[in-house]
Amino acid sequence: MRLPLFLSRSAGLLVALLALNPTAVRAEDPAPPAPAADTAPSKAVENSVVKIFATMRYPDPFKPWTKQAPRDSTGTGVIIEGNRILTNAHVALYASQIQVQANESGDKLPATLEFIAPGIDLAVLKLEDESFFANRPPLPRSRTVPSVKDTVMVYGFPTGGSNLSITKGIVSRIEFALYNYPVGGLRIQIDAAINPGNSGGPALSGDQMIGLAFSRLGGADNIGYIIPCEEIDLFLQDITDGRYDGKPAMFDQLQTLENPALRAYLGLDKSTEGIVVQAPESTDEAYPLKMWDLITRIGDVPVDNEGMIKLGTGLRVRFQYLIQQLAREGTVPLTIVRAKQSRDIRLPVSPNRPMLIENLEGSYPPFFILGPLAFTPATALYVAPVSNNAKALSSLSFLGSPLITRRGEKPSFPGEELVLVAAPSFPHKLVKGYDNAVSRAVRTVNGVPIRNLRHLVEVVRDNRDEFLVFEFFGMGETMIFPRKEMIDSTEDILSDNGVRDQATPELLEVWKAKPAQ
Structure with a gap:
């Protein structure tokens, strides 16, 4: 299984780089041959590689009203044209703070995320102080795909030290493969060591960049992957109009x-x-x-x-590669x-395939809290922990949960969402005797089939019955609550559990559009 290169904390170890002192040459001696491009790191390349420090605030899918605790992480970036820095999307995704440090510099400069494409794992950063680029030119990119067996040098700041690291290998495979669903692209496999922290660092053949390090194969030695310049150029061309549209693809x-x-x-x-x-x-x-x-x-x-x-x-790839051209x-x-x-x-062909269970791609999940229940749409982030838990998978399969039976499906109609009970019920007498409804998908409220989370808010808001009746997909209990008491209890439940808001702003606006009675 290919594992993403998630960022790691710096180990804080200082690793000295060895420099070869040139041998003195007498004036009458013939000029020595020029060193091979990969025998020593180029100072120009070193000046174009930067270390990225990010503080990440990931969503908490099971508590969508909050975020996970901040995590400090590091990655690598490379200077490109337009006074910008290119890196991997996963280096900057959900970053609340980004800083950039030049090689052999003690200063960290604040940066902002300008463009991001999680599908192809690329992002562009901008610095507030563009004087940083005065003596740091963009790294030239190759306009051709390398050949298998070409020598490659990978620059970055991986785990194990704080100085710039350079590893050497060869191109071992080139293929068209899936990046992050539904995006596919050309991918280069190399045997140069790539480790956490290398993400976003340039790979060079000769004096030109041939790609950007982004992942390695877990459980295997020295099998890493780089995003070739062809994919990088497609991404940079896409964003010239100020937005990222994505890569066209077929989904048959x-x-x-x-x-x-x-x-x-x-x-x-x-x-x-x-x-x-x-x-x-x-x-x-x-x-x-x-x-x-x-x-x-x-x-x-x-x-x-x-x-x-x-x-x-000698190069053979899936035919879908030509769609992007x-x-x-x-x-x-x-x-x-x-x-x-x-x-x-x-x-x-289209860049996107609508999915019932969508990827968040850098956004935070919406939520709505009513009494002791918190609701959120099913997302890929929510389902991911279940996918790695055999017991949870078995239980949801037995219950006939649409998280299992409809995973991978397209919506049955525009705007369809699976509305889940996001978390265990907040402690309250209203849920006395009920089983834990966490991860159950709402089928109806008072007999009205629920289309999406916004629709659930509207149905509850406009209901005037004495009781609210929640029926769920698959096997399990139906939950019935006194309507007015459930609504009235919400504010106290939020306060008791330290929850700031009842809903995300757009849903709160829907809820308040017509006062519930």
């Missing part, structure tokens, strides 16, 4: 054409190659892909039976075979 389910029975079933001869559409992203009649279509080309490039294409000499006005050209007939189509 595909399967290989390796099985001979499948080929015979589709009536394809041995000369026809491609990847099979197992489930199109949309069942709309106008959608250009149908089940059992065979994608044979993307643009003019042939697709093989494993869904791969050839790039240059061929997409125009939200579509990409494909050639397909349907019912033994070849045809050209324009497939819609």
Whole structure:
């Protein structure tokens, strides 16, 4: 499993860098050969690499009215054009404070997050004091993808010391792979050591940057990954208009054409190659892909039976790699075979795929508290701890929770959310005798199916019945509360538990729009 390079605290150890003293050369001696680019660290490169200090305030998914305790962490960044610093998104995500320190400097300068793309794990920082860049030029980036076996040097500030670290290796693999769902991109595997704190540091081949360190493979020795300059350039080009739109992608389910029975079933001869559409992203009649279509080309490039294409000499990647280069006005050209007939189509592509259980991507979860119950939408952050807990998974599966049964689904209608009881009930007599409802998804309130958290607030606000009846998805109790007492108890419960607000501002505005009685 590939583990993200989460940032680490500095170990505080000082590691001395050894410098080779040049041998004296007499005037009459022939000039010595120039040293290889990777035999010693370049001072110009060192001047372009910075250490990043961040104080992170992550959301607390089970207490959405607060944040987790601050965590201090470090990472690496590199100076790029426009007096900016490029780093990984996970170095700056949820940072309440960011500081930048130049190599061999004792000063830490405040920085702000200008752009962030969690999907491709890239971010751009700006400094308040741009005089910092006067003697620190941007690091030149390569315009070509390196070759396997090319030598690579990785610069950064990893765990184990406070000085700049340089590790050496080779490019061992290049592929198109998933970064953070749903974003895929070109990825370079190297065998140079990458450790926590290296995140955001440049990798160089010769005197040019070929990518940015971002992760390593857990449980394996010296298998690290860098984001190539091609992906970096796409990101920087995207943000030139002042916002990040994201990378276009297709989300249809595909399967290989390796099985001979499948080929015979589709009536394809041995000369026809491609990847099979197992489930199109949309069942709309106008959608250009149908089940059992065979994608044979993307643009003019042939697709093989494993869904791969050839790039240059010896490089073979998934065909989706070309989407980011061929997409125009939200579509990409494909050639397909349907019912033994070849045809050209324009497939819609998009940076985003709506998900019922969404990623927060740097935002904080909304919440609404009513009496002893706190409600929040299901998010990927909320579900993540459950995914790593076999007992919790088993319990939720047995109960028929939509956190399990609908994970990975698209919303059934625009705006659909799973509204959860976020946390164990606050202590109060109103919940006497009820089981703990934490993580249960609300199905109805007084018989009204709940569409999303805002809708729940509106339904409760406008209700005039004597009791509020909460029914949940799957097996379990129905919870019934006296309506007026539940509303009236809220303020005291908030005060007793040190909760500042009943809801996030937009939901509080909805709640107060029509006074509950």
